[in-house]
Amino acid sequence: MIGDEDLYFFREGTHARLYDKLGAHLQPDGGVRFAVWAPNAQAVSVVGDWNGWSDAADPMQPRPDGSGIWESVVPQAQRGHAYKYRIASRHAGYVVDKADPMAFLAEAPPATASRIWGLEHDWHDHDWMATRRARNALDAPMSIYEVHPGSWQRQDGSFLGYRELAHRLAEYVCHMGFTHVELMPITEHPFYGSWGYQTTGYFAPTARYGTPQDFMYFVDHLHQRGIGVLLDWVPSHFPNDEHGLAYFDGTHLYEHADPRQGFHPEWNSGIFNYGRNEVRSFLVSSGLFWLDRYHIDGLRVDAVASMLYLDYARKHGEWIPNRYGGRENLEAIEFLQVLNREVYRSFPDTVTIAEESTAWPNVSRPIEMGGLGFGMKWNMGWMHDDLAYMQQDPVHRRHHHGQMTFSMIYAFNENFVLPLSHDEVVYGKGSLLGKMPGDSWQQFANLRALYGYMWGHPGKKLLFMGGEFGQRREWTHEGELEWWVTGMEGHAGLQRYMAQLNRVYRDRPALWQIDFHSAGFEWVIADDAGNSVFAFLRKPREAAPPVLVVSNMTPVPRTNYRIGVPLPGYWCEVLNSDAPEYGGAGWGNLGGVETDPVRAHGRMQSINLTLPPLSTLILEHKPHA
Structure with a gap:
């Protein structure tokens, strides 16, 4: 009552x-x-x-x-x-x-x-729930596989149910080495083509794939397989369907009455009135609901920028300033702070992640410090810069070198997730593989090199489904992924590479233990624009070996390339994106190299490497071979 x-x-x-x-x-x-x-x-x-x-x-x-x-x-x-x-x-x-x-x-x-339905379920994920604080921590490995449930795989053209999806997806994710799955919104939505981003049922998993118990089974099964489940959640806007929230009781109850505040011109949808306390309780309850009743491990909050700015997607005169005359949505800020405070108070072993596309400060900083209180934030700037660089013909990359290094100027201002999400492979944008220049071999080599650089870069990782095997066509929600291409060598090689890259990443604390502080990163080579070479060290907190990441973003192999290193001994080549089993040409360093007492890059010791064409190498220090 x-x-x-x-x-x-x-x-x-x-x-x-x-x-x-x-x-x-x-x-x-x-x-x-x-x-x-x-x-x-x-x-x-x-x-x-x-x-x-x-x-x-x-x-x-x-x-x-x-x-x-x-x-x-x-x-x-x-x-x-x-x-x-x-x-x-x-x-x-x-x-x-x-x-x-x-x-x-x-x-x-x-x-x-x-x-009418109930939410009973006999959970069997006790081991996961007892350990998930460590799995979701800022100093834990996090490699996220973003999935649209309706188009990942299908059965004879029909959707997989939550239960069948649970088994197929868990098996695949375990094989590929990802730590978490992030589901695009499964909250009930009338228009399938909205991908879930036009939500009407904020407390209901979509019936397209089954019942609440079926979705609980999905989460339970993934947890039992050691996989975290993140949910894409949309408190930024809602559709105007008559049966939904809009004009609910004959008044603008959930949304603002003035279209300059309550109507989103970009998405043709309603905007919540975050200043109305009852609406704020509704939204906070929705966020907590999935963590409470469905054991969801975290929320990725969609379109935060559209909530924070009163003039988002609006021209002059189409918006109403706040009480101070500014464009900041003060009520939305308060709502996000209330949400994050309640999430971390009630479920401190979960995580909230903001998709925030501007330079709004302190998104992932504590509320007490003036922040919004999110655990992490998508690094949209990194994504735009790195894709823009990789789309250049390699002969021109020397003139765009700074696009790959710029992210390190601000890398520790927030707790960043590096996303290559669904947004980059839809609406005429082409696939990730299709963005890469050159012939087919060079496209695959470029993409492997990019992934290696990304997995070495500070920040957690997110990759949208299909990117792990290099789907050639852009994503469409109307069918399943092009699984048939995984029988072709280039795609199969990329898929093997991604599975191994995830394992190398998870097994080496240097690559994730200090993601959000400069103590975990050190440039070795940031200025070799002429050769389009990058090299940096990732350093762990505990007594684990450092890792050296080296990328050569041209199709020219570079022999006798000397790189300064901090420790003498043997540097083992733990991953080479140009290895033949991944579809590469087989250039490399025969498993590793010994240091020489030769000064380079301000260090007393150095190694002499062969840098394969369009490649990333990951090397780990060992005292002896």
């Missing part, structure tokens, strides 16, 4: 578990308790399968406390029944059937009703 304390926190904007109070809840003695927030309604009824969708059968009663919450208990309603709220507004005779904003399950699209 809804108590006085619930109402207080709901109205304050800090209620983090509304899903226990509002919505449809099966009662122990039968029937269903319904509760919905509709403060500007004249009348509300529950209409559904059991009453012939008649608004006279099961009217709801408004609470006398002025909260705007309507309640009822319906003895005839049962698990699985479809239902909506028929809302008659106080304004202009507006009557509408709305899906339940707090529903745990919806009808499979294109149907739009909610379904």
